[in-house]
Amino acid sequence: MTVVSSYPARAVVDLGAIRANVRALADHAPTAQVMAVVKADGYGHGLVPVALAALDGGATWLGVAQTSEALALRAAGIRTRILTWLYSPSAPLRELIEADVDLSVAAPWALAAVVSAARECGRTARIHLKVDTGLGRNGMLPPVFAEVLDDALKAQAEGAVAVVGVWSHFAFADEPAHPTVLAQAVVFAEAVALAEARGADLEVRHLANSAATLTNPAVHYDLVRPGIAVYGLSPVPQVGGPQAYGLVPAMTLEAELISVKDVPAGQGVSYAHAYTTSHATTLGVVPLGYADGIPRHASGSLPNRPGAPVRVGGRTLAIAGRVCMDQFVVDLGPGAVEVAGDRVELFGTGADGGPTAQDWAQAADTINYEIVTRLGARVPRVYVGEPATTRGGTR
Structure with missing residues (x-):
């Protein structure tokens, strides 16, 4: 039996705005590649349609929190570089490695698990070591980072892993003048220098989220990771709205x-x-x-x-x-x-x-991120602005 949707509401998603926003973000970070973060079902906008539009807009990487999201992108035929970073010991690491998904390593156990999975499947796992530069969340504090770095380089020597990246995340990027921003940048620079001094040949070093992409060129490094800005919302509304950065809510x-x-x-x-x-x-x-x-x-x-x-x-x-x-x-x-x-x-x-979503955030005493990402699955997403034309890496 065919079920016809008659839901009396819809979220209209403008894929043209997604593409234009990615291009605008690339203009803000001309020395770096752009990783479009499409976690949380593309911040509520739809994982695969948004990912394809972002790639059409010039993104060369995709970022997701959950491993299931990375595998869904691969199942959709997307072949560009994908990083996933939030997983437990029960994660399907072997499947991810075989799907050529980059994995964050944020704890000693994670490195051991990734190395074991790589040996099992006979493939080299691409890993990004995450250093906790001050957020106090996921990631390794510098002393642990140094130890895991050495272990990772030993595993690299045997072909189990390739240490392709070092990364971290800001605590106060949405307050560009906050003293922790500079302090974290210093810790990150030290971690990168340590990795390179010990022989890591890094493809990418990445620290900048949406706010830092738009306000802090000093931390753009090789790759920026905009999330909310891809969807046309400002990560720093107290500094400037979307228009101030050439963004359009999607x-x-x-x-x-x-x-x-x-x-x-x-x-x-x-x-x-x-x-x-x-x-x-x-x-x-x-x-x-x-x-x-x-x-x-x-x-x-x-x-x-x-x-x-x-x-x-x-x-x-x-x-x-x-x-x-x-x-x-x-x-x-x-x-x-x-x-x-x-x-x-x-x-x-x-x-x-x-x-706007920002108006709703103010009314509900929250942030615009929550307004769009919490939108329920039963609300249909309707896409306008021309469908994406590439599959990222298959062109």
């Missing part, structure tokens, strides 16, 4: 009103009546809720907390009352002319004065 989230009705003054709206109408008005119901990734923190109440903004009929309104599992309510105002089926834009490019 996702527009829209839905159809499913109910429009007139209500009197004093009408409580949604659970717990956090919002109550102050006068006779018209309410509209939007069929998206926290099960779709709409933040419950985007709820609105009166008089002191407006909800997240939405665009209806050329007007910017706000969520009225609590966001529910599958729906939320908008106060359309007295005498509203909207009817069921009319379009509601939750966020988009902002070019027409409508709300």
Whole structure:
């Protein structure tokens, strides 16, 4: 039986914007290659379509957190270099090595596991050693890094691995003037120098995420790893929005009103009546809720907390009352002319004065990354802006 999708909402993803954003990022880092980070299902935009568009835009690497994402890219026919970096001892390392996926090594156990898997399959594993330069998360502190480096070079001498990269991640890249940024850059430079002094012939050294790609040319090295900026959102909104960096938001989230009705003054709206109408008005119901990734923190109440903004009929309104599992309510105002089926834009490019993912982040007291990546799988992704034309490495 053929199932026809009739979901009353959609995320429209502009692949042309993805390509243009990658080109803009390459312009910001002209001495480096670009690794487009497409983890988390392409930050909610769709793993494979985004990856192909990024490659069309000039990216020469792809980066993913989970090993399943790397294998999905390979299964889609993508042959460009892929790095994956977040895995446990149960990861399918042999399958990854056989698929020619680069692996991060962020702990002594990881090197031992990768070497063992490489010996089993008779292939050389390409590894990037991760040094913890101050984030205090995944990665090896410098003394451990030095020990694992020596072990990795011994394994390289026997052909089990190739040490192709050294990398790290910033803690405060979104605050370019923060003192830790310079301090981490110094630790990273020391780790790279140590690796090279001990005989590592590195293909890539990489430290810069989106924020550092846009604001800190001194740490571009051989490769930059933009993530959120690929999708047209600013990693440093307090410094500059997307337009300041030549970026265009790629996702527009829209839905159809499913109910429009007139209500009197004093009408409580949604659970717990956090919002109550102050006068006779018209309410509209939007069929998206926290099960779709709409933040419950985007709820609105009166008089002191407006909800997240939405665009209806050329007007910017706000969520009225609590966001529910599958729906939320908008106060359309007295005498509203909207009817069921009319379009509601939750966020988009902002070019027409409508709300953006950054506006939603501010309303929900979070970051724009969370707004797009939490979008639920049941919301259809609709792609515009011409499909990608390459498979990265098969041209």
